[in-house]
Each structure stands twice: as C-alpha cells, then as structure tokens.
Amino acid sequence: MQDKQTLSERKKSDIVAAAIQEFDSHGFQKTSMDQIAKTANVSKRTVYNHFSSKDALFTEITTIMWEQALTATAYTYQKALSIEEQLTAIAEQEMALLKSTTFISVSRLIIAECLHNENTKQQTLAHIADTESGLNIWLKKATEDGRLVIADIDIAATQFTGLLKSFAYWPQIIGFGEFPEQSKYQQIIDSAVAMFLGQYLTKA
Known part of the structure; x- marks a missing residue:
C-alpha cells in the first residue's frame, strides 16, 4: 500500500510540475489537460484522478506557491541572537525563494490570471487574508520582547519584503532583469536590514 501511495504522490507531483511548465510556456487558457498529461508522461485519466479540472490544478499550484512564500521567512525568534543577525537570516531565506525559477514562473502565471479572472483574484486574496507569514510571527x-517598536505588523512585514523584492522579484516578474548577481546580493540584504531597523529598532 505504501508503494502505491508513493507512486501516486509522485505522479501527482509530476502532473503539477508539467502544468507549471505548460502554463508558463503557453498560458493557462491555451493549455489543455491533454498537453499536461503528455508532458507529465501519464494518461489523461491519471490527471483527472488527481484533479477534477484545469481550475482545480491551478488552485493546487497557487496553494503550493503561497505555502512556499509563507514558510520562506519562517524563523524561530531567539533572545540570544541580535535582531540584526536574525533579520539578516530571514532576508537570506526570502532571497533563496526569490531565486527559484519555478517560483518566479508560477508567480507570473498567477499574476496574469488575476488580471483577467475575478474568481482567481478573489481566491488569491483569500489565501493572503487567511494566513500569516513566518516573518509576521517573528516580528510579533x-x-x-521589546526589541522592536512596531504598531502594525502587516505593514512592517510588507515593507521589509518589499525592500528585497524591489531588486530580486519584480524585475524578474516583468522581464526587466534577472536575480541580482553575487556582488549586489549582500548589499541588498544589508541595506534592507539597516533601513528596517533604522525605523523599528527600539532606541536605547
């Protein structure tokens, strides 16, 4: 039974990966379940055994991406470490996610669908409203603990990730640039941490 479950889960993962590839190459509307089945090297019946429709498959992809985004900044708060050191580690985790070509491809796909599909937009907004990121939890x-002075955690979290995404996410999304080269990578992190702490670090 365990082997069958493992095979089933592997096929499901292959289907999701194939869907991401096809959606990225041809767009959601122009991609068929037949194409996805062919790319995943499974039968069309197998695809429908896992996903009742193309919309259901898209929802699964959206959920996976959103979970990755939330857990990317998961970090256990530690009294023994400086705030700067911990925030730098969180920034490095976020940058690792933004370096993922799959994450960028799926992001483009979801943004494109949200622009012309009201249902997709509402589902995506519902995901955002109902969940809390690792960064939010750490900031709380x-x-x-009295080491940061923040009136609105959500705003502060968005500000911090925005400092990173301005250089490492949005240029990739709009095709304006690639992930920052190594010489710029640490500068982006260090400046983001410094600017954020300049605003929110508890003054002695």
Missing part, C-alpha cells in the same frame, strides 16, 4: 515575537 521581537515586538513583544
């Missing part, structure tokens, strides 16, 4: 802990 640091604020409760």
Whole structure:
C-alpha cells in the first residue's frame, strides 16, 4: 500500500510540475489537460484522478506557491541572537525563494490570471487574508520582547519584503532583469536590514 501511495504522490507531483511548465510556456487558457498529461508522461485519466479540472490544478499550484512564500521567512525568534543577525537570516531565506525559477514562473502565471479572472483574484486574496507569514510571527515575537517598536505588523512585514523584492522579484516578474548577481546580493540584504531597523529598532 505504501508503494502505491508513493507512486501516486509522485505522479501527482509530476502532473503539477508539467502544468507549471505548460502554463508558463503557453498560458493557462491555451493549455489543455491533454498537453499536461503528455508532458507529465501519464494518461489523461491519471490527471483527472488527481484533479477534477484545469481550475482545480491551478488552485493546487497557487496553494503550493503561497505555502512556499509563507514558510520562506519562517524563523524561530531567539533572545540570544541580535535582531540584526536574525533579520539578516530571514532576508537570506526570502532571497533563496526569490531565486527559484519555478517560483518566479508560477508567480507570473498567477499574476496574469488575476488580471483577467475575478474568481482567481478573489481566491488569491483569500489565501493572503487567511494566513500569516513566518516573518509576521517573528516580528510579533521581537515586538513583544521589546526589541522592536512596531504598531502594525502587516505593514512592517510588507515593507521589509518589499525592500528585497524591489531588486530580486519584480524585475524578474516583468522581464526587466534577472536575480541580482553575487556582488549586489549582500548589499541588498544589508541595506534592507539597516533601513528596517533604522525605523523599528527600539532606541536605547
């Protein structure tokens, strides 16, 4: 039974990966379940055994991406470490996600669908409203410990990731540039941390 479950899950992963590839290459509307089945090297019946429709498959991809985005900044708050050191580690985790070509491809796909599909947009917004990122949780802990002074955690979290995404995410999404080269990578992180702490670090 375990082997069958493992095979089933592997096929499901192959289908998701194939869908991402096809959606990225041809767009959601122009991609058929037949194409996805062929790319995944499975039968069309197998695809439908896992996903009742193309929309259901798209929802699965959206959920996976959103979970990755939320967990990317998961970091256990530590009293023994400096705020700067911990925030730098969180930034490095976020940058690792933004370097993923798959994450960028799926992001483009979801953004494109949200622009012309109201249902997709509402589902995506619901995901955002119902979940809390690792960064939000860490910021709450640091604020409760008196080391940061933050009135609105959501705004602060968006500000911090925005400092990173301005250089490492949005240029890739709009095709304006690639992920920052190594010589710029640390500068982006260090400046983001410094600017954020300049605003929110508890003054002695």
